[in-house]
Amino acid sequence: MNLDARLLAAHAAGDGVALARLYAEAARAGGPGAGFYLTQAWIFALEAGLPEAAEIGETLRESGLT
Numbered sequence: 001m002n003l004d005a006r007l008l009a010a011h012a013a014g015d016g017v018a019l020a021r022l023y024a025e026a027a028r029a030g031g032p033g034a035g036f037y038l039t040q041a042w043i044f045a046l047e048a049g050l051p052e053a054a055e056i057g058e059t060l061r062e063s064g065l066t
Contacts, residue, residue, distance in 0.1 A: 003029070020044035024056060035063070 001009070003026055010018040023041035027034045042060055045053035 016044050016048040017050065020048055020050055020052070020056075024052070038063070 003022065007019070007022050007026070010022055020041050023037045023044060027038035027041055038056065038060055042053060042056040045056055
């Protein structure tokens with residue numbers, strides 16, 4: 001299953017943990033939407049209480065996106 005399909009499935013399931021990790025994966029892939037994906041990864045990670053939220057937030061701050 002490709003990344004888009006996995007993201008859609010995670011949204012349909014309401015799986016915030018999977019969404020945080022999938023959006024982070026999409027951000028790492030780069031491209032014009034990387035900043036959006038990283039922001040979404042951070043939001044879902046914060047909502048899910050994931051420890052990687054701190055690292056994602058730091059990456060956002062370093063990139064000037066926050």
